[in-house]
Amino acid sequence: MNGAQDLGGAHGFGPVEAEANEPVFHAEWERRVFALAMAMGFTKTWTLDASRAARESLPPVEYLSSSYYEIWLRALETQLAEHGLASPEEMRSGTSRVPPGPVARVLQGDEVAPLFDRGFPSDRPPAAPARFAVGDRIIARNRHPLGHTRLPRFVRGRPGIIERVHGAFVFPEAAAEGRDAPPQWLYTAAFAAEDLWGESADPGGRVTIAAFESYLEPSR
Numbered sequence: 001m002n003g004a005q006d007l008g009g010a011h012g013f014g015p016v017e018a019e020a021n022e023p024v025f026h027a028e029w030e031r032r033v034f035a036l037a038m039a040m041g042f043t044k045t046w047t048l049d050a051s052r053a054a055r056e057s058l059p060p061v062e063y064l065s066s067s068y069y070e071i072w073l074r075a076l077e078t079q080l081a082e083h084g085l086a087s088p089e090e091m092r093s094g095t096s097r098v099p100p101g102p103v104a105r106v107l108q109g110d111e112v113a114p115l116f117d118r119g120f121p122s123d124r125p126p127a128a129p130a131r132f133a134v135g136d137r138i139i140a141r142n143r144h145p146l147g148h149t150r151l152p153r154f155v156r157g158r159p160g161i162i163e164r165v166h167g168a169f170v171f172p173e174a175a176a177e178g179r180d181a182p183p184q185w186l187y188t189a190a191f192a193a194e195d196l197w198g199e200s201a202d203p204g205g206r207v208t209i210a211a212f213e214s215y216l217e218p219s220r
Helices: 028-042 048-056 060-064 068-082 088-093 109-118 170-175 193-200
Strands: 137-140 160-167 184-192 204-212 216-218
Touching: 028 048, 028 068, 048 068, 048 216, 068 088, 137 184, 160 204, 184 193, 193 204
Parallel strands: none
Antiparallel strands: 137 160, 137 216, 160 184, 184 204
């Protein structure tokens, strides 16, 4: 999706200002939103990539005018309503009006620490040999899917080179839609800044991205 989240190379947004000693959460409600999102993800009602897609699907004006965890909250509210787990009226009032819908799993307090200690690995055994190797010259495909994608707009159609082969992983576009799909090889692909932004780019600058195999094609 060419949404408001894909800002790479856009003008007018100013520099990224690092906050010294930035806390994990700036307010208690942010901590609670994060906890709610993690707990709902554990239910298997949707995938991690579906959560990302819900955040990216917010209207651009709403997305750009919201803080980080406001975006998380609004996306979570959308998913709860779409899956029939809570209505907008229930979320506004904080009161359930009907019995809760069934979910596959419920996260218990004593499961949180072991769960996060294990992490959430998405690497999988490959279904086929890697198509590319380190040093291969590639072109990022010029594709504009309506759903979730991890391919930034500013590299589409641009030449690059494979710098690293990471292994095979769950393909986010399929996972966001709840589709089964074979794991895809993931690569680090590097692009010269001048190939991305022309003569106005920083001389000698380069950008690297994590790119799934279907995002790339051999350079001819």
